[in-house]
Amino acid sequence: MSLMLSHAHHAMADLLIAARNLTRNRKRALTALLTIAAGVIAMVLADGFIQWIYWAMREATIQSQVGHIQVVRPGFHSAGSAAPFDYLLPADSSVRDAVEQTPGVKLVAPRLAVTGLISHGDTTVSFIADGVDPKKEAQLSKALRIVEGNDLADVNAQEVILGRGLARTLGIGPGATIALLVTSASGGINAVEARVSGLFVSANQTYDDAALRLPIKLAQTLLLAEGAHGWLVLLDETEETDLFLERFRMRFPEKSTQLEFVPWYTHADFYNKTVALFTQQMKVLRLIIGFIIILSISNMLVMNVLERTGEIGTLLAVGFKRRKVMQAFALEGLLLGLIGGGLGVLTGYGLAVLISTIGIPMPPPPGMEEGYTAEIRITLPVLANAFTIAFFTTALAGLYPAWKASRLNIINALRHNI
Numbered sequence: 001m002s003l004m005l006s007h008a009h010h011a012m013a014d015l016l017i018a019a020r021n022l023t024r025n026r027k028r029a030l031t032a033l034l035t036i037a038a039g040v041i042a043m044v045l046a047d048g049f050i051q052w053i054y055w056a057m058r059e060a061t062i063q064s065q066v067g068h069i070q071v072v073r074p075g076f077h078s079a080g081s082a083a084p085f086d087y088l089l090p091a092d093s094s095v096r097d098a099v100e101q102t103p104g105v106k107l108v109a110p111r112l113a114v115t116g117l118i119s120h121g122d123t124t125v126s127f128i129a130d131g132v133d134p135k136k137e138a139q140l141s142k143a144l145r146i147v148e149g150n151d152l153a154d155v156n157a158q159e160v161i162l163g164r165g166l167a168r169t170l171g172i173g174p175g176a177t178i179a180l181l182v183t184s185a186s187g188g189i190n191a192v193e194a195r196v197s198g199l200f201v202s203a204n205q206t207y208d209d210a211a212l213r214l215p216i217k218l219a220q221t222l223l224l225a226e227g228a229h230g231w232l233v234l235l236d237e238t239e240e241t242d243l244f245l246e247r248f249r250m251r252f253p254e255k256s257t258q259l260e261f262v263p264w265y266t267h268a269d270f271y272n273k274t275v276a277l278f279t280q281q282m283k284v285l286r287l288i289i290g291f292i293i294i295l296s297i298s299n300m301l302v303m304n305v306l307e308r309t310g311e312i313g314t315l316l317a318v319g320f321k322r323r324k325v326m327q328a329f330a331l332e333g334l335l336l337g338l339i340g341g342g343l344g345v346l347t348g349y350g351l352a353v354l355i356s357t358i359g360i361p362m363p364p365p366p367g368m369e370e371g372y373t374a375e376i377r378i379t380l381p382v383l384a385n386a387f388t389i390a391f392f393t394t395a396l397a398g399l400y401p402a403w404k405a406s407r408l409n410i411i412n413a414l415r416h417n418i
Contacts (some may be wrong), residue, residue, distance in 0.1 A: 001048040010391065014245060016298070022297075022348055025241075028300055028303065029300075029336075030085060032297055032300045032336055032340070033290070033298040033336065033339060033340045033343065034220050034295060034340075035293060035328050035340070035342060036296075036297070036336060036337065036340025036343075036344060036394060037291060037340050037341075037343040037344035038317075038344070038389050039289040039290075039293050039296075039387075040340070040341055040344025040345055040347075040348055040387065040390045041344050041347055041348040041351065041385045042285075042289060043286060043289055043385070043386040043389065043390075044345065044348030044349065044351075044352060044378070044382060044383060044386045045348060045351060045352060045355070045376060046282065046285055047282060047382045047385065047386065048348075048352050048378050048379075048382050049360075049374065049376055049377075050278045050281075050282060051377040051378075051379060051382060052374055052375050052376060052377035053274070053374070054056060054271075054274075054275060054278070055272050055377055056372075056374075057203070057274060058238065058264075058268075058271060059143065059238070060143040060144075060202070060203035060253050061203070061264065061268045061271055062143075062234075062238065062264050063140060063141060063142045063143040063144075064141055064142075064143035064144045064202045064203060065202070065204075066232065066264045066267055066268065067140060067232030067233055067234050067242065067264060068232075068233055068234055068235040068238060068241050068244070068263070068264050069108070069232075069233040069235070069244065069248065069261055069262065069263055069264065070230050070232055070233070070243055070261075070262040070264075070267075071089070071095075071096070071099065071230060071231040071232075071233065071248075071259055071260070071261055071262075072087065072089070072106075072230045072231075072233070072259070072260050072262060073086075073087040073088075073089065073258060073259070073260065074258065074259075074260045075087065075260075076229065076230070076260070077262065077267070080113075080229065083186045084113060084229065085223075085225060086228040086407055087229060088225060088226070088228070088229060089110075089227050089228050089229065089230070089231065089259075089291050089363060090140070090221070090226075090227050091226050091227045091228070094356050095257055095259060096108055096231055098171070098251075098252075099231070099233060099248065099252075099394060100372065101329055102244070102247075103239060104233070104235060104236050104237070104244065105233060105235055105244070106139060106234040106235065106236060107137035107139060107140065107233075107234050108136075108231045108232070108233050108234075109132065109133055109134070109135050109137060109140050109231065109232045109234070110131075110133055110136075110216055110227075110228035110230070110231055110414055111131065111132060111216075111228055111229060111230045111231070111232055112131035112132075112216050112219045112220065112223070112225075112227070112228045112229055113128075113129070113130060113131075113229045113230075114128075114129040114130070114131060114180075114182060114214070114219050114222065114223060115127070115128050115129070116129075116180060116181050116182030116183070117181040117182075118166070118170070118178055118181075118212065119178065119179045119180075119181065119297075120170045120171070120172050120176060120177075120178045121171075121177070121262060122172050123169070124323070125166070125169055125170065125172065126210065127180075127210055127211065127212055128146075128210050128211050128212075129160075129211065129212045129213060129214060129219070130211075130213050130214075130219075130401045131213075131214055131215065131216035131217075131218065131219025131220065131228070132152070132213055132214075132216055133155055133215075133216055134151065134152035134153065134154055134155060134157070134215060135154070135155070137152075137213075138353075139234065140232060140234050142291065142410040143202065144200050144201075144202050145200060145201050145202075146161070146199070146200055146344075147164060147198075147200065147201050148164075148173060148174055148198055148199040148398045149161075149173070149175070149196070149197055149198030149199060150174070150197050150198045151176030151197070151198055151322035152197060152213065152215055153213070154215070155215045155216060155217050156215065156217055157197070157198040157215050157218070158192075158193075158194050158195065158218060159194050159195045159196070159213060159214070159215075160180075160194045160195075160196060160197065160212050160213065160214040160218075161196070161197055161198045161200050161213050161214075162178075162180065162196055162198075162199055162200070162211075163199070163200060163201070163202070163207065163208030163209060163210065163211040163212060164199045164200065164201050164208050164213045165205060165208040165209030165210070166208065166209055166210055166211060166212060166400065169194070169209070172196060173196070173199065174197060174198050174199065175195065175196065176195070176196045176197055177193055177194070177195055177196070178193070178194060178195075178196060178402070179192070179193050180192050180193075180194065180214075180222060180380065181189055182223060184191075184223050184224040184225070185220075185223055185225040190222055190223070190224060191222075191292065192218065192221065192222050194214065194218065197365045199411045200213075204270075216228065241263050241264065241265075243264065245261055247261050249261050256325065269401055278337055286385075286389055289389070290389055290393040293390060293393045293394060293397065294393050295397075296397075297333060297336060297337075297393075297397035297398065298398070303333055303334055315329070330395070330398050330399060333394055333395050333399070334391075334394070334395050334398065334400020336394050337390060337391040337392070337393075337394030337395055337397075338391060340391040340394065340417065341387040341394070342387070343387075344386065344387070344390060345383050345386060345387050348383070348386065349378055349383065351376075352376035352378045353378075354378075355375070355376050356375035356376050359373040359374070359375065360373065360374040360375065360376075361373060362374050389393075389412075
């Protein structure tokens, strides 16, 4: 115990000496600390903004199109478009009920895919649609925003909601009557009339230009088919997707149930490509900031060595070990990294909260008609990464000056005292 206390006392003494040495030239030390802090703040804000973009895109994809997990027949995503009626799920299923009753699952919503022609007056265009349960979609499709009129009333309603782009093509709005024409499960042609209850926009303008939604019972009547093409599982937490995916696959094996569980990110191609692009850009930013910190801190510590050459020579002359001299200067670099990194993290966090409160007005991105208000999403990994990079680059920057100080020639160094 006494040995441990002795080591702790020596370590504290070394830290105090390093701190006093840094304050000899307060202007230079302050400049170094501000450089480190500025680098950390830049990394926190940039990384936090990108993390918010990831989060917003992810949740928009989940809450407007695919849910957290899709339950489909095996092969549906690869061959279902060619033979959609070969991959229907039953209207009632004990597996579906068991999945929905699992703790951590908010709901399981059926989806029935429909494609065909939509007509109003003399205008006829193709459409893609989902037959949905309106009550469940109210929780699942929060990213699908009604901009005119009303959402679907209930599962028995004889009405549809149109993407704003599709409504613009047809030249109609809420209250209009449209006709839907499709190829039914029996191979014949079937049609129904429905009222437009509202218009929606999603995170994908291309989707809005061709899509509509209708109650699943109306979709089943139109297709002359029962059941659904997929069950969309909405979880309490997106981060638990892989955990529940593994549980469901083990509990309901594909061979025995003829069900495939597909995570949301499998079919989020645009999201995956965006994440890959921004991740590379963030790596470049961290490299640039790290390089700036290394140059700044290394230059400062080299100046300290040059100013204290005579002092170093005296220490070496009275028996101070070179390793101890190197350790002393390296500790100054570590102390700069610790203080500067901590200051940057605290300031960056405060600025992120302030900016998020105000909001960042953003122009419409490619594929969208409307802009949005962005925020800075601060997570523990964002703060930890910024601090770690600043701390280790500062420590690295202190190695060369520390080595240079420890290798000084004693006689030449002592001449600086004359």
